[in-house]
Amino acid sequence: MTIYFLACNLLQGTYLTFLESSDMNTLTQKALAAAVTLGLALAGASAQAGVITTVSTGNNGFTVATTDLLAGRAGTIVGNVNSEESLATDTSGVSLTDGAFGQVSIDGHTNPGMIQIHNGVSITYSLGANASGYTINAINSYTGWRDAGRYQQDYTVQFAYAGTPTTFVNAFSVAQHPNSGTSAFVSTFDNTGGSLASNVVGVRFNFANVQNGFVGYRELDVIGAAAVPEPASLMLFGLAAAGLVGARRRAAKRA
Incomplete structure (x- = not known):
């Protein structure tokens, strides 16, 4: 089960410090610390056993999503x-989230629906203002060229979570090298029905060494929905709140 990541990081950053400085008896401190630590461990646990x-x-070409989390x-x-190659392709990245594959044939035509991603490129997306982040169910990527020379897909996906929004952690890598056709659609998902990750606030694509130096990418789709706090997360918040209230009452009695 995925634990609400923001809750755990809040507890880690403030509540464990509180435990060390409070006047609770040692047994109570240890019990509360163990509960918080368990939540943190569950939050960081990977749920990727069925990822394919x-x-x-x-x-x-392909029909791409128009309502994914990256749309627009x-x-x-x-x-x-x-x-x-005189194709006047997109250099801003808007083609990757416009909900369209773009012009299939590129011979002799400008193609603003494609971006040429070279070796070493990274692209980072913020998913929005939802405090709990987002549950990610699938990531889809699309490429297309005039032949099979620049449409293979190689990249690593990293996620940043609600509690640590500036820290990106490796999630999975894609290395798909088809040898037929001129367009490729790659999808990564959990075939057991689970999600790739939860409480995600940022997604980064890292393209290290790509086919023949640069590849024609058409679209990047992140499929998912806004995450909500889960019961275990609310339990941890309640535990923290109860401990803080108790400490304040004891402090007030001593005053």
């Missing part, structure tokens, strides 16, 4: 996405 990556190929969002790009 599939690939589909073709010559006519601008990512922060680091690295080379300059257009090459």
Whole structure:
């Protein structure tokens, strides 16, 4: 079971410090600390036993999601996405979240629906203002070129969580190298029906060494929904609150 990550980080940052400085008896301190530690351990546990990556190929492009968590969002790009081969492709990254595959045939045509991602590029997305973050069910990526020379997909996905929004942690890597067709659709999901992660506030794609130096990417989709606190998270909050109230009452009696 996934634990509400924000709750655990709040407890880690403030409540354990409180335990060390309070006048509770040692047994109570140990019991409360153990409960908090258990929550933190559960929060960090991976639920990726059933995660798989599939690939589909073709010559006519694909229909992409228009309601995913990245729809219309601008990512922060680091690295080379300059257009090459006189194709006047996108260099801003808007094509990756516009809900369209783009022009399938690229010979002799400008193609603003494609971005050329080179070796070493990273793209980071903030998912929004939901305090609990988001549950991620699947990540889909689409590529397409005039031939099979620049459509293979290689990247690593990192997640940042609600409690630590500036820290990105490796989640999984994609290495799909089809040898037929000119377009590729890659999807990563949990085939047991679980989610890839929960309480996610940021997603980063790292493209290390890509096929032939740069690949024509068409779309990046993050499929999921806003996360909500779970019962175990609320229990931890309640435990912390009860301990703080008790300590304040004892402090007031001593005053």
